Amino acid sequence: MNDRNRSGMNWLGSLAVLCVLIALWWMASNAGWVSRVFLPTPQATFASLLEGLNLSGPNGNNGNGELLAFTQATVGRMVQGWLLASLFGVVLGAAIGVSPAVRAWVQPTLEFIRPLPASALLPLAISIFGLNPGMVLFVVAFGAMWPVLLATVHGFAAVEPRLSEVARCLQMSRAAYIWKMGLPNAMPDILAGMRLALTIALIVAVVGEMIASQSGLGQAILLAARAFRASDLFAGIVLLGLIGFVSNALQAFAEKRLLRWQQP
Amino acid sequence: MTEGRIFRWLRPWVFPALLVGAFEWYARRAAALGSDALAPPSAAAKAFVGAALDGSLWQATGFTLGTAALGLLIGAVLGIALGLVLGLSRRAAQLGSLSIEVLRPVPSVALIPLAMLTFGFGVRMELAIVAFATFWPLLVLVQSAVQQIEPRLLEVSRVLGLSARERAFKIVLPAIVPRLFVALRLGVAVALVVAVTVEIAANPNGMGYAMMIAQQSFDPALMLAWLGWIGVVGFAVNVSMVQLQRMVARRMGALS
Numbered sequence: 001m002n003d004r005n006r007s008g009m010n011w012l013g014s015l016a017v018l019c020v021l022i023a024l025w026w027m028a029s030n031a032g033w034v035s036r037v038f039l040p041t042p043q044a045t046f047a048s049l050l051e052g053l054n055l056s057g058p059n060g061n062n063g064n065g066e067l068l069a070f071t072q073a074t075v076g077r078m079v080q081g082w083l084l085a086s087l088f089g090v091v092l093g094a095a096i097g098v099s100p101a102v103r104a105w106v107q108p109t110l111e112f113i114r115p116l117p118a119s120a121l122l123p124l125a126i127s128i129f130g131l132n133p134g135m136v137l138f139v140v141a142f143g144a145m146w147p148v149l150l151a152t153v154h155g156f157a158a159v160e161p162r163l164s165e166v167a168r169c170l171q172m173s174r175a176a177y178i179w180k181m182g183l184p185n186a187m188p189d190i191l192a193g194m195r196l197a198l199t200i201a202l203i204v205a206v207v208g209e210m211i212a213s214q215s216g217l218g219q220a221i222l223l224a225a226r227a228f229r230a231s232d233l234f235a236g237i238v239l240l241g242l243i244g245f246v247s248n249a250l251q252a253f254a255e256k257r258l259l260r261w262q263q264p
Numbered sequence: 265m266t267e268g269r270i271f272r273w274l275r276p277w278v279f280p281a282l283l284v285g286a287f288e289w290y291a292r293r294a295a296a297l298g299s300d301a302l303a304p305p306s307a308a309a310k311a312f313v314g315a316a317l318d319g320s321l322w323q324a325t326g327f328t329l330g331t332a333a334l335g336l337l338i339g340a341v342l343g344i345a346l347g348l349v350l351g352l353s354r355r356a357a358q359l360g361s362l363s364i365e366v367l368r369p370v371p372s373v374a375l376i377p378l379a380m381l382t383f384g385f386g387v388r389m390e391l392a393i394v395a396f397a398t399f400w401p402l403l404v405l406v407q408s409a410v411q412q413i414e415p416r417l418l419e420v421s422r423v424l425g426l427s428a429r430e431r432a433f434k435i436v437l438p439a440i441v442p443r444l445f446v447a448l449r450l451g452v453a454v455a456l457v458v459a460v461t462v463e464i465a466a467n468p469n470g471m472g473y474a475m476m477i478a479q480q481s482f483d484p485a486l487m488l489a490w491l492g493w494i495g496v497v498g499f500a501v502n503v504s505m506v507q508l509q510r511m512v513a514r515r516m517g518a519l520s
Binding site: 240 | 275276278279280283301302358359360361362363365366367369370371372373374375376377378380381382453456457460461464465466472475476478479484487488491494495498499501502
C-alpha cells in the first residue's frame with residue numbers, strides 16, 4: 001500500500017512538472033516574452049487542434065476537419081511503410097543471415113548503406129518514380145527496412161553453434177531451421193530493429209510529404225509555417241508528437257508480450 | 265596463402281560492383297529509350313570529379329559536417345548535463361520522467377517548419393534541429409550510464425565530503441567515459457542524418473541541398489554523385505567514431 005502510495009505521489013509530481021512547463025509556455029506567449037509569430041499561446045494551439053480535428057462547436061461539425069484527414073494520411077503512410085519494411089527486412093535478412101557464405105559476400109555492402117540517411121534517397125526516388133504517393137511509400141519502406149534487415153542478419157549470425165549442430169544432426173531442412181531456430185533466436189533483435197524502424201518510418205513519411213507535396217501532416221506544418229499560422233503549426237507538431245508517443249507505447253507493449261518467454 | 269588474402273580483400277567489393285554494373289546497364293538502356301531522369305554511374309563519376317575540382321563539393325561537405333558537429337556539441341552538452349542530474353538524483357528522474365516521455369517522441373523533422381519560421385534559412389535553424397535530435401539519445405544514455413556507476417564510488421565521494429561539482433567532474437564523468445563514447449557515436453550518426461535531412465527538406469545549404477538542386481535541374485549524374493558521396497562521408501565518419509570509441513574503451517580498461 002505504501003509502495004503504491006509512493007508511486008502515485010511520484011506520478012503526480014511528474015505531472016506537476018509537466019504542468020509547470022506548460023504554464024511557462026503560457027506565460028512566455030501571453031506576456032509576449034517571445035513573439036507570438038513564433039510561439040502561439042497554448043490556448044490558440046488547443047483551439048487550432050479542436051478546429052482541425054472537427055471537435056469544436058456544439059454539434060462537433062464546426063471545424064474544417066482537415067487535420068484529421070492529414071493525420072490519417074500520415075499514419076497510414078507510416079504504418080504501411082513500416083509493415084512493408086518489417087516484412088522485406090525479415091525475409092531478406094533471413095535469406096542473407098542463414099548462410100555464412102552469403103553473409104560474407106553481402107554484409108560489407110549492407111554496412112556501407114546503413115549510415116546513409118533514408119531521406120537522401122528521396123531525390124533518386126523522385127527521378128525514378130515521379131512525385132506520387134507510391135514514391136513516398138517506397139522511400140519510407142526502404143529507409144525503415146535497414147534496421148530490421150541488419151537486426152535479422154545479426155540475429156541469425158548469433159545463433160548458438162550447438163543449436164546449428166543439433167539442426168544438422170536432426171537433418172532439419174533449411175526452411176525448418178529458419179522457422180524453428182533462426183527466427184525465434186533473432187526475435188529480440190528483430191523487435192528492437194522494428195522499433196527503430198517505426199521511428200524512421202514516421203520521420204521519412206513527414207519529410208516525404210514535405211518534399212513531394214503529398215497531403216499529410218508534414219505538408220500541413222510546412223504550409224502553416226510559410227503562411228505564419230503558428231497555432232496550426234504547433235497543432236501539427238503536437239499531433240506528430242502524439243503519433244510518435246502512441247506508436248512507441250504500442251510497440252513497447254507488443255515487445256513485452258512477445259518476449260514473455262525470455263523472462264525467467 | 266597470399267591468394268586467400270587477396271580473395272578475402274576483394275570479396276566485399278564483388279556485390280557492390282555487381283549492383284553498380286546492373287545500374288549502369290539499366291540507366292544506359294533507359295537513356296537509349298529517351299529518358300533523362302537517370303544517369304549511369306560512369307557519368308556520375310565524371311560529375312563527381314567536376315564537383316571536386318570546382319570546389320563546390322568541399323564547400324557543401326564542410327557546411328554539413330560543420331553544422332552537424334556544432335549542433336551535436338550543443339545537444340550533447342545539454343543532454344549530458346541533464347543526464348548527469350537525472351542519473352544522480354532519483355527524485356529528479358521521477359519528477360522529469362513524464363515531461364521527457366511526452367517531449368521525446370516528437371520527430372525532429374517536425375521542428376523543421378518551426379525552426380524555419382523562427383530562425384529563417386541558414387546555419388541556426390539546422391543547428392537547432394540537430395541539437396534537438398541529439399539531445400534525447402544522449403540524455404537517456406548518460407542517465408542510464410550514471411545509474412550504473414558502482415555505488416561504492418559515490419559512497420567514497422560522500423565520505424570524502426566532495427561538493428556536487430567535484431563529484432560530477434572527479435568521480436562521475438570519468439566513470440562513465442566508455443559509455444559516454446558509445447552515446448556520442450550514436451549522436452554523431454544521428455547528427456549527420458538529421459543535418460542532411462534538414463538540407464533536403466528546407467535549408468538551402470550543404471550536401472542535401474546540392475543533391476536536391478541537382479535533381480530539380482535535371483542533372484541526374486550530379487545527383488547520383490552526391491548520393492554516393494553522402495554515403496561515403498557517412499560511412500567514413502561512422503567508421504572513425506567506432507575506432508575512437510574502441511580506443512577510448514581500451515585506454516579506460518573497459519571491454520569494448
